[in-house]
Amino acid sequence: MTTTARPAAGGHRVQVVADLGGTTLRLGRVVDGVLDAGSVRRVPTDGIDRHPGLSPHTLQDRVVAQLTYELEAYLRSPHAADANAVGVSFAGPITKDGTVLAGPTLWGGTAAPLPVGSLLERRLPLPVVVANDITAAAWRYAATEPEPFCLITISSGIGHKVFRHGEILVDDAGHGGEIGHWRVDAADDAVPCECGGRGHLGAIASGRGVLLAARRAAAADPDGFTASALAEPAGHRPAGITNEALAAALRADDPFATAVLNHCLLPLAQAVNCVFTAIGIRRYLFIGGFAIAVGPRFIRLLGDQLNRLGCFGLGEQETRDMLALGAADDDHCLIGMAHMVDHALPVPADAGADR
Known part of the structure; x- marks a missing residue:
């Protein structure tokens, strides 16, 4: 993305991050790479886990509506008062431009590709970065793992990503991982x-x-x-x-x-x-x-x-x-997404000065 993140007061990096999984949608606030535990909101994902009888298309609409509603509500809350960017991790393969290709644990079978990145950019007042959930989670460990590693999640489904020399090994069309x-x-x-x-x-x-x-x-x-x-x-x-x-x-x-x-x-x-x-x-790290x-x-x-x-x-x-x-918590995607936003959205050079 070419958008530049706006600096928060005092030059801190503050992101609103969301992790949309097959079971739970989590939202939270990350300040300078540290998750504010008191800011985390969890709601059941309104997808196939709750409504197994609905069609993939109907479930996709429900999931997108829920994600948009929860992000808009969170951005109006005190937790987001000084936020400068939004990061969203999504349980499914995603292209470089933020189009979700599939959501097996979210809406099950085949549905139309979902341009969730552009959709959220139109609805939200801040720059947005969208990534696959395991891609986001891998960024949590990028600073602490000196050698290339493979992150594998064992939860409602299984996903993996290989992190090597500062990048995730997937192609721009979302294949891999x-x-x-x-x-x-x-x-x-x-x-x-x-x-x-x-x-x-x-x-x-x-x-x-x-x-x-x-x-x-x-x-x-x-x-x-x-x-x-x-x-x-x-x-x-x-x-x-x-x-x-x-x-x-x-x-x-x-x-x-x-x-x-x-x-x-x-x-x-x-x-x-x-x-x-x-x-x-x-090196193989297991989370989930x-x-x-x-x-x-x-x-x-x-x-x-x-x-x-x-x-x-x-x-x-x-x-x-x-x-x-990996770490014994469910914060991998929230923390990792914040690091990924930092990597994807540069802050202006004068961001350290109070305004």
Whole structure:
């Protein structure tokens, strides 16, 4: 973008940032790269998670209307009084000019490309930067990771971005960084993905994918389910299993839950192995509600699967050392989006002077 961000009083960089995810829309205020925790507003995303029966086109309209309304309301609040720019991260592939190409976790199947960048610029009084959510999140870690890295989110879906030498490795048309839609199961009856495809990594190894696998395993193996830590909180019903209970059972080393996760982690390990073998990235950071909820055991089990596959040229400990959890919060996109706005929108040279 060519727009220049206006300086706030005292020359501080103040951004209003929003993260539109499949489950939650978050908005907040970031001052000089630091998120004001008291400014964060969270509302359920008005998309497919809340209205699974509506068409993709209808859901897209609802999501856009909600995003615009919430941003306009936030910009009228005291939190935004000294803001000089707006940054929005979006759960889906986005072109360089801010057009969203798809929103599988937002509105499901195919809908028209959405020029959300130009739409928001017309409606909001400040310069706007729009980016993919994992692109934004990667910028949070760009200053602290000295080597190229791959950021992978394991939440309602799966996404990734590779950050190398100051840039995200995607093309201007938005291709790249969508490993969650890599087809890892070619069977005709493979698990359906919210994008309309089947057998995609995100449909199998995401939080939603692992939950579906646990419910199916419980129905297929009632004795194993009854003996597991999942049975009681689920009311002894497979459909009663929740992600929260599943994460707790995994942290407690429950054999039934562990077997389910190991099955789902194999294709994720294959994806990591593919990225490593193809371009030599030696650092993989995992964020997202499900990975963070399972915690260090997620990394340990993934490392087991990766070592089963073998990473060409690496020993067992070198392979495990590639994997790490990101920060244990849900602020990655908000903080990272502010850093991305700083990178994309230069402030005038005299911005440090009070006006």
